[in-house]
Amino acid sequence: MSxxxxxxxxxxxxxxxxxxxxxxxxxxxxxxxxxxAWELAERHRPDAVVMDVRLPRTDGITALAExxxxxxxxxxxxxxxxxxxxxxxxxxxxxxxxxxxxxFDVDQAVDVVTRALRERAAALRRGNPVVMPxxxxxxxxxxxxxxxLIGRSPAMQRVFKQIALAAQSxxxxxxxxxxGTGKELAAVAIHRHSRRSDxxxxxxxxxxxxxxxxxxxxxxxxRGAFTGxxxxxxxxxxxxxxxxxxxxxxxxxxxxxxxxxxxxxxxGEVLPVGGALPHRSDFRVIAATNRDxxxxxxxxxxxxxxxxxxxxxxxxxxxxxxxREDIPLLADHFLRRAERDSTARRFTDExxxxxxxxxxxxxxxxxxxxxxxxxALTRAAEIGPEMLPEEGPTARHPATGQDATGPLRETAxxxxxxxxxxxxxxxxxxxxxxxxxxxxxxxxxxxxxxGGNRAAAARRLGIHRATLREKLRRLEAAGLIxxxxxxxxxxxxxx
Numbered sequence: 001m002s003x004x005x006x007x008x009x010x011x012x013x014x015x016x017x018x019x020x021x022x023x024x025x026x027x028x029x030x031x032x033x034x035x036x037a038w039e040l041a042e043r044h045r046p047d048a049v050v051m052d053v054r055l056p057r058t059d060g061i062t063a064l065a066e067x068x069x070x071x072x073x074x075x076x077x078x079x080x081x082x083x084x085x086x087x088x089x090x091x092x093x094x095x096x097x098x099x100x101x102x103x104f105d106v107d108q109a110v111d112v113v114t115r116a117l118r119e120r121a122a123a124l125r126r127g128n129p130v131v132m133p134x135x136x137x138x139x140x141x142x143x144x145x146x147x148x149l150i151g152r153s154p155a156m157q158r159v160f161k162q163i164a165l166a167a168q169s170x171x172x173x174x175x176x177x178x179x180g181t182g183k184e185l186a187a188v189a190i191h192r193h194s195r196r197s198d199x200x201x202x203x204x205x206x207x208x209x210x211x212x213x214x215x216x217x218x219x220x221x222x223r224g225a226f227t228g229x230x231x232x233x234x235x236x237x238x239x240x241x242x243x244x245x246x247x248x249x250x251x252x253x254x255x256x257x258x259x260x261x262x263x264x265x266x267x268g269e270v271l272p273v274g275g276a277l278p279h280r281s282d283f284r285v286i287a288a289t290n291r292d293x294x295x296x297x298x299x300x301x302x303x304x305x306x307x308x309x310x311x312x313x314x315x316x317x318x319x320x321x322x323x324r325e326d327i328p329l330l331a332d333h334f335l336r337r338a339e340r341d342s343t344a345r346r347f348t349d350e351x352x353x354x355x356x357x358x359x360x361x362x363x364x365x366x367x368x369x370x371x372x373x374x375x376a377l378t379r380a381a382e383i384g385p386e387m388l389p390e391e392g393p394t395a396r397h398p399a400t401g402q403d404a405t406g407p408l409r410e411t412a413x414x415x416x417x418x419x420x421x422x423x424x425x426x427x428x429x430x431x432x433x434x435x436x437x438x439x440x441x442x443x444x445x446x447x448x449x450x451g452g453n454r455a456a457a458a459r460r461l462g463i464h465r466a467t468l469r470e471k472l473r474r475l476e477a478a479g480l481i482x483x484x485x486x487x488x489x490x491x492x493x494x495x
Contacts, residue, residue, distance in 0.1 A: 002117050003027045003044060007037040007051035007060070008079065017050060020106050021113065032056070034063035041071035048116045050100075050109075053080040053087065064094045073123070075116035079104075085149055088160040089167060089193045101157055148185045150333055153323040159186065162315045167193035172265060174250075174310045175288040177317030179462065180365030183288040184248060186317060191244040196284055199243025204236045206252040207467035215257045216273050219264070225274025237270045240283040250310065251291035251302065252467070258303045265309055285310065292431065299429040320360040320367060327356050330364060334371035335383075345375070347383050354385040362462070412438075439471055440480035447472075 004026050006017045014030040021028050029044060031037040034055050041049065049067060053060040064076055075097035080087050091099045097116050100109060149159070166173050167190050175183045184203065191201045209217055216225075220235030236245055247253070253261065264270050265285055269278035287310045296302035320327070331347055339345065347355070351374075360366055373389045380387075415437065419430055443457075450456035454472075458465040475481045 001025050001027060002047040003029065004113065005029045005031065005037060005040055005044070005046040005049045005051075007031045007034070007049065007055065007063075009033065009052065009054075009056055013052070013079070016106070017109070020110060024110065034058040034060070034066075037063065038066055038070055041067050041074070045071055046074060047120060048097075048113055049074055049076045050113065051076060051078060053078050053091070053099075061090050061094050061096075064091075064096060068095055075120050077112055077116060085160045085163060085189060085193075088157075088164040092161070092164040092168065098161070101152070149182060149189055150329055151323060151326040152329065153326045155318040155323045156326060159315070159317065163189050164193065166190045166313050166315060169313065170195070170284055171312040172285045172287070172310050173313045173315060174293075175286065175315045175317060176293075177288075177290060178319050178361075178363055179290050180363035181317035181319055182364055183290075183317050184246065186315060187244070187246045187286045187288060190286060191284075194244070194284070196243050200240055201244050201246070202236050202240040202283075203246040203248060205248045205464070207249050207464045207470075209466060211254050211470065214254060215260070218257070218261065219270050219272050220275075220279075221273035222275045225272070229274070232272070235270060235272065237264055237283055238279055238281045241281045242283075244284045244286055247285065247287045249289055249291075250287035251289045251293055251296055252470075255301060255303070258306050262303065262306045262309055295431045299432050301432070320363040324356045327367065328352050330367055331355055331371050334368045335375055338372045338375040345381055345383060347374075348385070351383055351385045351388060354388060358391050436475070436478060436480065440475050440478075443468070443471060443475065444481055 004017075004021055006014050006021075006028060007030075008014050008017075009032045011032075014032075018028045018030065029040050029046065031040050032055075034057065037049070037051065040046075049071070051060045051064065051067070055063065060078055064078070068074060068076065076095065078087075078091045078096045078099040079102060080091075080099055081102040088099065097119075098112050100112060149156070149163075151157075151159075163186060173187075173190060175186050177183050187203075188201060191197060204217060206214060216229075216233070216235065218235050218237055220233050220238055221229050222232050223229055239245075260271070264281075267278075268280060268282060270281045271278040293302055293307050293311075297304045297307050328347075331352065335345060335347065355367070355370070362369075370389055374383050374387045378387050412434065416430065416434065419433065443461075446460050447454065447457045450460060454468055455465050458468045461468065472481070
């Protein structure tokens with residue numbers, strides 16, 4: 001039997017915990033103020049504490065440090081009605097084991113308490129504290145809204161906790177997720193809540209660069225290293241000294257420079273292109289990708305050692321379809337941002353239901369665009385579903401009105417079965433071959449629809465122009481499109 005202290009000024013909460021934890025065989029103590037909690041903790045030495053973040057006179061997070069000083073390394077679970085990133089960071093920085101967001105169900109609370117007790121028992125056997133105390137020397141935290149990450153869903157609560165944990169360490173972080181899920185926002189949040197928050201945050205979008213320039217952008221170059229290198233120039237890894245560098249779409253980095261990047265991360269040394277001596281640089285790496293790096297490793301297009309080095313801490317950003325309950329909150333946030341005057345406007349309930357019904361392949365970025373479109377379309381106080389733009393051209397087949405994704409899936413499935421039958425069981429690279437075939441069908445059509453203008457085609461596709469150029473080059477090299485399919489026409493001048 002374990003002794004658990006519940007600290008909450010709501011009698012109903014204390015009663016609920018007493019009931020279900022008592023039924024599980026635990027002894028339950030209750031307190032309604034931080035001062036009572038300190039006294040009980042010092043006298044009875046509980047095995048775990050559950051404490052509300054809002055208490056009379058002293059809030060729970062402020063009281064946490066004093067409670068742990070009196071009760072030792074006891075795991076503390078924080079209860080909050082505001083499950084945002086700022087709460088997660090403050091709680092975990094103060095030494096909390098975990099936090100619960102109101103309203104929570106009994107099973108969820110029991111699971112968290114049970115896990116805390118189990119880890120405490122294991123830690124005591126090892127002779128280690130169950131949680132690390134807050135780091136010495138507090139530093140300023142930005143408000144949660146500054147990060148742009150919003151959500152009350154369980155999926156986003158997990159993201160907030162992971163960001164708070166990642167911010168407490170200095171290891172490389174790999175952020176994965178579909179396009180538009182907020183990977184760069186998560187990277188910014190990790191940096192701003194870390195000890196490096198006073199240092200620079202240096203992003204580098206790899207697909208936006210010509211592949212021949214990526215090495216120079218990352219590592220810098222010395223004068224005379226190549227044609228046009230007239231002066232010494234620092235690369236992003238050196239510019240990020242004392243801070244964080246974000247390598248966006250890391251899956252696009254050429255294989256030829258991956259070993260050099262690995263060495264820079266492991267040694268903290270940057271060797272400029274054409275240079276003889278490396279430069280020291282203290283930087284943290286965060287990498288982001290919407291691709292399956294494991295598949296790239298298997299296909300020989302990404303180094304396995306670099307993959308493991310970058311993914312010491314893995315954070316996955318959920319797609320919007322897995323957090324539909326956040327759509328009303330996000331829509332309201334984007335609507336307020338889109339407003340150019342003080343007039344308060346809102347979406348009708350019918351509009352919110354329509355937004356929640358949609359599939360959102362472009363995730364939060366697509367939702368923001370839809371909200372901004374609706375806001376610009378009307379100045380009415382209420383925005384109804386009729387003011388929302390159509391869901392998208394791929395949702396229905398234009399001729400039949402039927403779902404157009406069905407035949408596409410069937411074709412992909414048939415192609416995959418054929419590939420598996422034609423190749424040796426040990427052959428890898430299926431995923432890359434599928435993407436190559438798909439791109440061979442999609443890219444020329446979009447390019448033709450845009451009159452051969454690559455800049456316009458890249459905008460329609462939602463990718464960088466450099467990425468489109470590289471994909472067309474690969475398709476040409478593979479013989480999947482002809483030279484005429486990739487001819488570029490100049491963009492007409494703006495009128």
